[in-house]
Amino acid sequence: MNPPTQPPKWSIALVLIIGVLAVSTASILIRLANQAAGAGGLGFSLVLAASRLTLSAVIILPAWPTLLQQRLQPGAWLYASAAGLCLAAHFALWITSLTYTSIAASTALVTTNPVWVALLSRFWFGEKLSKLSVAGIAIALFGTIAIALGSAGSTNAGSDRLLGDFLALAGSWAVSLYLLLGREAQRRGLGISGYSAIAYTTAAIALLPLPFAFNASYTGYSHIVYLYILLTALLPQLIGHTVFNWAVVRISPTLVTLAILFEPVGASYFGYLLFGEVPAPAVLAGAGLLLLGVAAAAFGAQKSQ
Numbered sequence: 001m002n003p004p005t006q007p008p009k010w011s012i013a014l015v016l017i018i019g020v021l022a023v024s025t026a027s028i029l030i031r032l033a034n035q036a037a038g039a040g041g042l043g044f045s046l047v048l049a050a051s052r053l054t055l056s057a058v059i060i061l062p063a064w065p066t067l068l069q070q071r072l073q074p075g076a077w078l079y080a081s082a083a084g085l086c087l088a089a090h091f092a093l094w095i096t097s098l099t100y101t102s103i104a105a106s107t108a109l110v111t112t113n114p115v116w117v118a119l120l121s122r123f124w125f126g127e128k129l130s131k132l133s134v135a136g137i138a139i140a141l142f143g144t145i146a147i148a149l150g151s152a153g154s155t156n157a158g159s160d161r162l163l164g165d166f167l168a169l170a171g172s173w174a175v176s177l178y179l180l181l182g183r184e185a186q187r188r189g190l191g192i193s194g195y196s197a198i199a200y201t202t203a204a205i206a207l208l209p210l211p212f213a214f215n216a217s218y219t220g221y222s223h224i225v226y227l228y229i230l231l232t233a234l235l236p237q238l239i240g241h242t243v244f245n246w247a248v249v250r251i252s253p254t255l256v257t258l259a260i261l262f263e264p265v266g267a268s269y270f271g272y273l274l275f276g277e278v279p280a281p282a283v284l285a286g287a288g289l290l291l292l293g294v295a296a297a298a299f300g301a302q303k304s305q
């Protein structure tokens with residue numbers, strides 16, 4: 001198979017900017033859906049997560065006929081399905097976090113996955129950590145502590161903000177497992193479309209019945225709520241994630257990772273414009289440290305490969 005045609009650098013940069021703007025809308029659309037529904041907490045968050053993943057699974061339905069004809073190595077389906085469960089946990093945890101903490105804190109914490117992927121790769125696969133990665137992880141941890149302290153000292157909320165911060169961080173742990181399990185599934189012969197079909201479908205099936213356990217429903221909301229749900233599948237998922245998957249085979253994965261780190265910046269800016277949300281100074285400082293540490297860890301991981 002011939003490698004993909006290399007477009008001009010300016011066009012790659014433009015597409016990445018579009019991707020960053022698209023993923024930056026995720027937290028905003030979720031907050032808007034919460035407000036329009038007059039709901040929040042775990043029940044409605046599960047409705048949002050399940051709906052987004054179900055729409056994503058429907059969009060990728062055309063991949064199934066080819067997938068079912070493939071002969072794969074043992075474990076491919078198991079790893080992909082396990083990845084889907086982790087993806088379900090990621091969306092449930094992160095979307096719920098936006099009910100309790102600021103957009104800036106939530107998006108900064110949930111984008112720390114390069115740090116956790118590096119650590120898990122070290123202990124799971126025995127991959128070496130470069131000195132730069134170790135330094136980046138340390139800086140990121142200091143940033144996480146600063147965000148937690150800033151949230152705890154906020155006059156806008158008490159322990160709820162700390163709960164939101166923890167949920168966002170746990171969402172990052174879940175998506176880190178999703179990425180590593182997905183890598184193992186693809187190493188066993190699954191292509192990106194087949195892998196996504198299994199993972200998205202598994203995640204959707206896992207989440208669909210859960211809202212009922214928390215007295216939440218998929219019906220009875222205004223039309224604008226369903227529009228926001230549809231937009232979460234189209235903008236951050238279909239456009240944003242597709243852009244990053246397109247870019248990662250044309251430029252360095254590290255550069256793509258660094259581009260993704262601008263999501264908290266874009267989301268925080270949109271949060272300020274739409275909701276007048278201004279994070280505490282300690283949260284902003286912690287987010288800056290956190291993103292610096294993640295960037296260093298990503299660079300270090302690239303150099304150690």
